[in-house]
Every structure is written in structure tokens, then in C-alpha cells.
Amino acid sequence: MSNSRDNNYVSAKTMPHNGKLLADFIQNNKINRAELARQLxxxxxxxxxxxxxxxxxxxxxxxxxxxxxxxxxAELGASLPVDYVTPKEQELQDQIKVLQEQIEGLKKEIEHQQIEIGVYKNIVGK
Structure with missing residues (x-):
């Protein structure tokens, strides 16, 4: 087996070696092959x-x-050299965008409140 196939199981023009993907997962996670065979x-x-x-x-x-x-x-799909966003991924990306906008709004609100606190401190003399 070539080094290019060993790296990430795939080159741009070849399909991933599915068996190696499975074998590596079994080895890395110390899966008992006999037990897996029974489950299957x-x-x-x-x-x-x-x-x-x-x-x-x-x-x-x-x-x-x-x-x-x-x-x-999904792991094999992720190695496919074609961009694709699943509906779940799109939903999560949309949620991230909304949360980032909320964070920016809160940062601006904190800045405004810090300015107000500075003004009040000047008035009180602290």
C-alpha cells in the first residue's frame, strides 16, 4: 500500500480504502473483533x-x-473531494452566526455600560 493512501486513506483521485478505515478504528479503539462479529x-x-x-x-x-x-x-463522505454541507451542519452554522451577532451586541452593551460607569464615577468623585 502506498504512503499516499495511508495518509488520510485517500488521494484526490482514489477512493478511500474502507477496510483500512475500519481496521484502524478497531485497532485504535481496542475493539474485540470476535465480539464485533457476534454483534454483526x-x-x-x-x-x-x-x-x-x-x-x-x-x-x-x-x-x-x-x-x-x-x-x-459520514467519515467517508467527509473525505470525498466535493463540498457538501448537511442540513444539520447548515443549521449549526446558522446558530453560530446568530450567537456571534448576539455576542457582538453584548460587547457593545458592555462598552456602553462601562462608559456610563466611568461618568458616574467622575460625578461621585471616585
């Missing part, structure tokens, strides 16, 4: 075959994602 109702050898396969079927990715509580489908 598959033979232990199937999990090893998945790890070797450069391309996994969608139903396999779906089931493995559910079994491991990790969204491999």
Missing part, C-alpha cells in the same frame, strides 16, 4: 475480510457503524 451475526473471518477489503458495501458500513456507534459513512 457474522463469522470472525468476515470481520477480517472487511478489514482487508478496499471497498465495503453500504449495508456493511451501515451495520458496522451501528455496531460500533461510529459513523463510517
Amino acid at each position: 451475526n457474522k463469522a470472525n473471518t468476515s470481520v477480517y475480510q472487511y478489514a482487508e477489503s478496499p471497498s465495503l458495501q453500504m449495508h456493511v458500513l451501515w451495520k458496522v457503524s451501528l455496531a460500533l456507534n461510529h459513523n463510517f459513512v
Whole structure:
């Protein structure tokens, strides 16, 4: 396997090695392959075959994602060299924009109140 494929599982023109993605997740999270096979109702050898396969079927990715509580489908989608914002991401970006506007408004209000406090201190002589 080439170094370019090892880096982020994908180059600009090749599909990610799905099995390596799965194998690395299993290794990094110390997942018991036999237990995963039982959860998937598959033979232990199937999990090893998945790890070797450069391309996994969608139903396999779906089931493995559910079994491991990790969204491999989204992870693969994120590596696709095409920009796409999910509706949930757009909603969160919109919320961030609203919150940033609120923060700016509050900063201006604090500045105004600090000026008022300065005026009152001058009047009182403190």
C-alpha cells in the first residue's frame, strides 16, 4: 500500500480504502473483533475480510457503524473531494452566526455600560 493512501486513506483521485478505515478504528479503539462479529451475526473471518477489503458495501458500513456507534459513512463522505454541507451542519452554522451577532451586541452593551460607569464615577468623585 502506498504512503499516499495511508495518509488520510485517500488521494484526490482514489477512493478511500474502507477496510483500512475500519481496521484502524478497531485497532485504535481496542475493539474485540470476535465480539464485533457476534454483534454483526457474522463469522470472525468476515470481520477480517472487511478489514482487508478496499471497498465495503453500504449495508456493511451501515451495520458496522451501528455496531460500533461510529459513523463510517459520514467519515467517508467527509473525505470525498466535493463540498457538501448537511442540513444539520447548515443549521449549526446558522446558530453560530446568530450567537456571534448576539455576542457582538453584548460587547457593545458592555462598552456602553462601562462608559456610563466611568461618568458616574467622575460625578461621585471616585
